[in-house]
Amino acid sequence: MSYFKSYKIKNKLGKYISTFIAVICFLIMIFPLYWMFTSSLKEETSIFASPPELFPLNPSLSAFTTQLSMTTFDIPRALLNSFLISGSTMIISAILSIMAAYGLARFKIRGFKIIIFLFLVSQMLPQIFTLIPNFIIFKKIGIYNTYWAPILSNCTLAIPFCVLMMRTYFIGIPKEIDEAARIDGCNSLQSFFRVMLPMCSGGVIVCFVFSFLFGYGDMVYSLTYVSDSTKWPVTTGIYNVVGRYGIEWSRSMAFGSMVVLPVVLIFIFMQKYIVAGLTNGSVKG
Amino acid sequence: MLKGISKGDRIGYLYILPALVFMSALMFYPIIYNFVISMQKVDVMTLLNPHKQFIWFDNYINIFKTKYLIHSIVKSFTFTIGCIIFQFSFGFLLAVLFNRENKVFKFMRAVMLVPYILPATVSAIVFKFIFSVNGGIANEFLQSIGVIEKPVEWLLHPETAMLSVIIANIWCGVPFNMILLSAGLANIPKDLYESAEIDGANAFQKFFAITVPSLKSSIEAVLVLGFVYTFRVFEIVYVMTNGGPVNGTEIMAILSYKTSFNNFNFAEGAAISNILFLILFIVGIFYSKMIKKDEVM
Numbered sequence: 001m002s003y004f005k006s007y008k009i010k011n012k013l014g015k016y017i018s019t020f021i022a023v024i025c026f027l028i029m030i031f032p033l034y035w036m037f038t039s040s041l042k043e044e045t046s047i048f049a050s051p052p053e054l055f056p057l058n059p060s061l062s063a064f065t066t067q068l069s070m071t072t073f074d075i076p077r078a079l080l081n082s083f084l085i086s087g088s089t090m091i092i093s094a095i096l097s098i099m100a101a102y103g104l105a106r107f108k109i110r111g112f113k114i115i116i117f118l119f120l121v122s123q124m125l126p127q128i129f130t131l132i133p134n135f136i137i138f139k140k141i142g143i144y145n146t147y148w149a150p151i152l153s154n155c156t157l158a159i160p161f162c163v164l165m166m167r168t169y170f171i172g173i174p175k176e177i178d179e180a181a182r183i184d185g186c187n188s189l190q191s192f193f194r195v196m197l198p199m200c201s202g203g204v205i206v207c208f209v210f211s212f213l214f215g216y217g218d219m220v221y222s223l224t225y226v227s228d229s230t231k232w233p234v235t236t237g238i239y240n241v242v243g244r245y246g247i248e249w250s251r252s253m254a255f256g257s258m259v260v261l262p263v264v265l266i267f268i269f270m271q272k273y274i275v276a277g278l279t280n281g282s283v284k285g
Numbered sequence: 286m287l288k289g290i291s292k293g294d295r296i297g298y299l300y301i302l303p304a305l306v307f308m309s310a311l312m313f314y315p316i317i318y319n320f321v322i323s324m325q326k327v328d329v330m331t332l333l334n335p336h337k338q339f340i341w342f343d344n345y346i347n348i349f350k351t352k353y354l355i356h357s358i359v360k361s362f363t364f365t366i367g368c369i370i371f372q373f374s375f376g377f378l379l380a381v382l383f384n385r386e387n388k389v390f391k392f393m394r395a396v397m398l399v400p401y402i403l404p405a406t407v408s409a410i411v412f413k414f415i416f417s418v419n420g421g422i423a424n425e426f427l428q429s430i431g432v433i434e435k436p437v438e439w440l441l442h443p444e445t446a447m448l449s450v451i452i453a454n455i456w457c458g459v460p461f462n463m464i465l466l467s468a469g470l471a472n473i474p475k476d477l478y479e480s481a482e483i484d485g486a487n488a489f490q491k492f493f494a495i496t497v498p499s500l501k502s503s504i505e506a507v508l509v510l511g512f513v514y515t516f517r518v519f520e521i522v523y524v525m526t527n528g529g530p531v532n533g534t535e536i537m538a539i540l541s542y543k544t545s546f547n548n549f550n551f552a553e554g555a556a557i558s559n560i561l562f563l564i565l566f567i568v569g570i571f572y573s574k575m576i577k578k579d580e581v582m
Binding site for chain 2: 014018021022025026029030032033035036039047048050051052095096097099100102103104106107108109115117118119120121122124125126127128129130131132133134135136137139140152153155156159160163188192213216217218219220224235236238239242243249252253256259260263264266267271274275278279
């Protein structure tokens with residue numbers, strides 16, 4: 001009896017300790033984000049306060065307004081560019097990769113192993129590896145300095161990820177369902193759109209979310225392929241404005257918060273799909 | 286049936302073709318082209334010439350002659366190994382701590398994924414702020430707990446700059462490690478732990494006798510993928526330090542980028558990126574062999 005009692009107390013104590021450590025770890029992980037948001041609400045003088053203000057004592061939006069009225073870089077315009085680039089990346093890569101994933105999951109394909117291997121390898125390639133040849137190719141075919149250069153390059157990142165991830169969704173659906181649809185008179189295209197896609201709607205959303213994020217997060221493609229700064233997305237913009245010229249930290253953090261806001265919104269509404277994509281997409285192909 | 290490929294299966298190619306053509310044009314052809322460039326003389330003057338002079342392995346010989354390539358390989362491995370050790374341990378710790386059927390814990394675990402989907406450029410700028418000399422919270426915090434006496438110029442010395450970019454990259458990489466390992470943890474049957482408890486095993490014994498062996502394949506995947514994804518990191522380091530100070534954080538991707546787009550020596554830049562590719566390719570083959578083995582089992 002006493003043994004069980006002490007065991008229970010020990011167990012409870014262990015649980016309190018592990019909860020405490022978990023909360024500390026959680027706070028460490030979200031601290032950089034918290035620090036960015038709160039610093040963006042401070043005046044530049046409070047940034048240098050010692051000891052540092054963990055909560056902004058006199059919160060103000062002045063960093064945002066100064067940064068937005070900056071004449072050297074047009075942030076709303078850059079946000080539109082970002083949405084244009086990531087939206088196009090999303091549409092192109094989702095369509096191409098969902099189709100390819102279906103083909104690879106449902107049909108006997110000669111060279112199947114090589115195709116899967118190629119997608120796996122391209123998912124692992126460093127960006128720098130295609131940056132140099134594509135720089136020359138894009139200049140030659142005349143899409144250098146257009147939106148197409150970053151859009152197409154972002155698709156090369158998103159497509160392998162989406163194909164391999166989406167294939168696991170299609171494989172998860174019993175072949176009999178597909179066959180039953182065919183017997184009922186659907187051709188392969190009809191059964192793809194009417195039966196398979198609705199059944200894999202979760203995977204389809206993951207594809208859209210992740211290819212958007214691939215497009216939104218990119219900085220180096222636009223920096224390298226686009227010399228006209230009015231066509232830059234926000235990521236390239238913040239790199240150029242903050243990284244090169246160095247501006248006040250409160251304004252940098254305000255700029256950063258504006259760049260991050262769409263990602264945070266996507267996270268809030270698409271949380272379930274982001275978790276699914278991360279677990280399914282990266283483990284196996 | 287025609288050699289195992291039925292007529293119906295031929296339609297399958299039509300589904301795959303668009304993506305395959307796209308990837309061939311923008312990825313597989315450029316990969317081959319990259320090898321060609323690395324054997325030619327390509328600079329600003331000859332960049333768009335239809336016929337470039339072949340100089341074969343001269344570019345490779347040149348880059349090995351300078352001390353920069355070896356230096357960058359060492360930096361790449363330092364960066365990668367430093368990142369992996371800590372992001373794996375911290376990710377593992379988080380996965381274990383947050384392996385609970387509790388709404389609050391699930392919410393916290395989901396929020397911790399945000400660093401992974403943030404644009405790397407922004408994360409880099411936030412960490413540049415955290416490690417800045419004036420107003421940086423890292424110095425303030427370390428001074429207040431007495432670890433350092435006077436402010437450290439984190440990004441102005443090679444060693445501390447490397448430490449700073451590693452910490453920034455760990456922050457971005459931890460969620461990836463955490464989520465893959467917690468997916469593995471969720472698959473371990475609960476009664477294994479219960480029977481171990483009855484046998485009187487303590488938490489450490491349970492961890493090393495049940496948790497680690499059950500997670501073997503997840504751990505392998507996390508480590509290999511972690512290596513690949515970290516070894517090719519570019520933006521975080523480029524934005525935080527641009528490879529400096531005094532080349533202290535000049536990992537291979539950055540050396541290749543600077544050689545190509547700052548010095549306009551595209552051929553040598555391509556040669557450097559080929560060596561980077563070779564290292565990753567070896568790891569990639571190793572990994573695909575490994576998952577094949579797991580699937581058979």
